[in-house]
Amino acid sequence: MQTLARTVRADLSSLATTPSQQSIISNSLSHRDVIIIGAGPAGSSAAITLAKSGLDVLLIDAKKFPRRKACGGCLNAVSVRLMEQLLPESAIHKLWNDSIPLKKFHVFHNQRSIPLEMNQGGFAVDRSQMDSVLVEHAKSLGAEFLSPAMAKLAACDSQLRAVEVVANGVAQTLHAKVIIMACGLGNRAAGPFEQFQQTPAQNSRLGVEAVFDTFPTEYRSGDLSMAIGNRGYVGLTHIGNDRLHVAAALDRTALQEMGPHIAVDNIMRKAGAPRLTQTDVTWRGTPPLTARAASIADDRVFVIGDAARYVEPFTGEGLRWALENGIGVAPFVISAANGWHSQIADNYCRWYRQTIAARQKLCRRLSRGLKRASVRWVAHQALRLHPALADSIIKQLNS
Ligand SMILES: Cc1cc2nc3c(=O)[nH]c(=O)nc-3n(C[C@H](O)[C@H](O)[C@H](O)COP(=O)(O)OP(=O)(O)OC[C@H]3O[C@@H](n4cnc5c(N)ncnc54)[C@H](O)[C@@H]3O)c2cc1C
Numbered sequence: 001m002q003t004l005a006r007t008v009r010a011d012l013s014s015l016a017t018t019p020s021q022q023s024i025i026s027n028s029l030s031h032r033d034v035i036i037i038g039a040g041p042a043g044s045s046a047a048i049t050l051a052k053s054g055l056d057v058l059l060i061d062a063k064k065f066p067r068r069k070a071c072g073g074c075l076n077a078v079s080v081r082l083m084e085q086l087l088p089e090s091a092i093h094k095l096w097n098d099s100i101p102l103k104k105f106h107v108f109h110n111q112r113s114i115p116l117e118m119n120q121g122g123f124a125v126d127r128s129q130m131d132s133v134l135v136e137h138a139k140s141l142g143a144e145f146l147s148p149a150m151a152k153l154a155a156c157d158s159q160l161r162a163v164e165v166v167a168n169g170v171a172q173t174l175h176a177k178v179i180i181m182a183c184g185l186g187n188r189a190a191g192p193f194e195q196f197q198q199t200p201a202q203n204s205r206l207g208v209e210a211v212f213d214t215f216p217t218e219y220r221s222g223d224l225s226m227a228i229g230n231r232g233y234v235g236l237t238h239i240g241n242d243r244l245h246v247a248a249a250l251d252r253t254a255l256q257e258m259g260p261h262i263a264v265d266n267i268m269r270k271a272g273a274p275r276l277t278q279t280d281v282t283w284r285g286t287p288p289l290t291a292r293a294a295s296i297a298d299d300r301v302f303v304i305g306d307a308a309r310y311v312e313p314f315t316g317e318g319l320r321w322a323l324e325n326g327i328g329v330a331p332f333v334i335s336a337a338n339g340w341h342s343q344i345a346d347n348y349c350r351w352y353r354q355t356i357a358a359r360q361k362l363c364r365r366l367s368r369g370l371k372r373a374s375v376r377w378v379a380h381q382a383l384r385l386h387p388a389l390a391d392s393i394i395k396q397l398n399s
Contacts (some may be wrong), residue, residue: 024149024165024172032058033337035163035176037151037189040069041319042305043182044134045326046333048086051141053334058174060165061147062183065135066128070209070286072235072247073130074102074224076316077121082323083130091133099123100238103222109229109380111272118224122316124237124245152191153179153301161300164191177337179301180329182322186287187307195295196303200288205232205249205312207286208260215244216274228380229267230373236273246276249289249312260285290364296352297345300336304329308352311363321356328355 034050036043039061047059061067075083084092102122107114139145149167156162160175181196183189190196219225221238232250239245246264254263260283268275292309296302305322332348 024146024167024170025174031160032056032174032176034058034178034180034333035060035151035161035174036180036182037153037163038181038183038305038307039065039135039138039145039147040131040182040184040305040322041134042307042322042326043180044131044138045082045086045323046180046182046304046329047138047143047326048134048141049327049330050333051138051143053330055334055337057138057143058176059135059138059143059145060149060151060163061135061145062150062188064148065145066132068284069127069131070207070247070284071127071318072209072224072237072245072316073125073127073239074235074237074316075099075123075125075319079316079320079323080121080123082320082327086323086327087133087137091137095125095130095133096123098129098240099125100221100240102224102237104220104224106223106225107380108225108227108268108271108273110270112380113272114380124222124224124239126239151183152189153181153193153196154191156299177300178333180333181301181303181307182305182326184306185289185291185310187293187303189307190293193301195298196293196301196307198287198291198293198307201290201292203251204288204290206252206255207247207249207289207312208255208264208283209245209247209286210260210281210283211239212244212246212276212278212281213242214278215276218274219244225273227268227271227273229270232263232267234264234267234271234273244276255285259283297332297348299345300340302329302333302336302348309357309360311360317359317363321359325352325356328352 033055034057036047036059039059043059047057051057100123102118102124105116105118135145149165151163151165154162154164154173160177161179163174163179165172165174181189187196187198219236225236227234231254232248234246234248236244236246248264250263265275289310289312293303296308304325310318328351332344335344
């Protein structure tokens with residue numbers, strides 16, 4: 001029965017784009033086991049895991065894929081293993097072939113640089129490629145993909161949850177036993193449901209990113225460089241085709257006073273990092289980087305990935321949390337699809353606290369420390385004199 005329904009359904013990414021259509025999806029297909037809002041690594045890894053378990057999954061994204069996403073694309077060794085767990089060998093082989101193995105970590109601070117070894121099996125990937133590969137695999141397992149389509153949680157009834165979807169000017173309400181919100185920082189899909197809306201932390205930094213075609217030769221392929229200053233930090237990595245990806249976390253005031261280009265240049269100049277001279281780049285911003293939803297599970301809704309909580313700084317942990325969360329939410333969603341009871345939400349929250357939130361604590365401490373000049377100075381001296389310290393931190397993040 002399920003197989004027949006899947007055969008009848010065509011690729012919804014093309015079905016959704018004809019303006020003359022009255023509905024996005026025929027009414028007979030508008031009830032699912034699970035609707036996932038957001039096809040980043042969190043949403044698509046959940047789609048893969050749930051489709052493998054035989055659930056009827058609809059994955060929705062606001063953007064047309066492949067799409068660009070503000071991200072350095074650094075996968076640590078754990079993220080690499082999770083990707084290998086999710087994808088078939090041929091897809092993984094191509095992705096790693098197109099990506100750059102990370103070998104060295106350069107820290108710039110106070111006109112000094114410390115080169116550190118990083119051979120833990122991490123990669124710098126192109127996020128548009130990585131996210132598309134995950135979505136394609138979810139589709140090959142029977143999940144349907146609707147994009148570009150904007151989705152928002154809507155009022156529910158006692159049996160099913162509802163999602164309001166707008167694609168190409170056509171609006172429709174779709175229903176599912178369970179909804180997963182995986183819509184990233186800012187969680188724009190929470191609609192009127194305040195418990196799922198994100199609250200940024202006080203003084204949270206804002207993210208900006210740009211891709212450079214010309215840059216100093218000191219930024220080599222396989223290097224991850226980080227310039228640290230008192231108003232933020234800047235991370236730089238090659239992302240293939242001889243392009244340099246620059247991502248920065250900036251104090252809001254620095255961004256307002258100087259704009260992204262000068263704020264980034266100021267940090268790099270003061271840290272002693274080779275400066276970027278190309279000026280015709282497009283900077284893209286992000287919502288506040290440290291933010292959390294008040295509730296991550298309630299009444300047949302689960303929140304995962306950045307939409308649940310994100311904590312800077314950029315340590316290559318964000319993608320790991322997103323993938324771990326997408327895979328780890330599956331057993332709770334399967335239980336909920338069989339019948340909801342509030343214990344499922346309690347169990348999911350406990351699992352999240354013990355796994356993802358526990359690791360986010362380390363990043364919160366690091367973030368607080370990096371904002372204080374004295375802590376930055378001590379950390380820099382310690383790393384300079386005892387590079388083995390960095391080894392143990394890098395191993396921790398890859399464990
Ligand atoms: C500047 C920057 C650099 C970073 N660098 C790194 C790094 O090097 N390594 C690392 O591990 N992590 C990094 N991160 C963190 C990492 O990018 C995130 O943690 C990760 O992308 C989270 O995945 P996600 O699936 O939760 O959300 P996202 O990847 O943000 O995906 C959310 C998806 O939801 C869609 N969406 C949003 N709203 C709606 C809606 N209403 N309807 C339908 N679809 C919607 C969006 O289009 C998007 O495709 C960085 C973050 C930033 C901001």
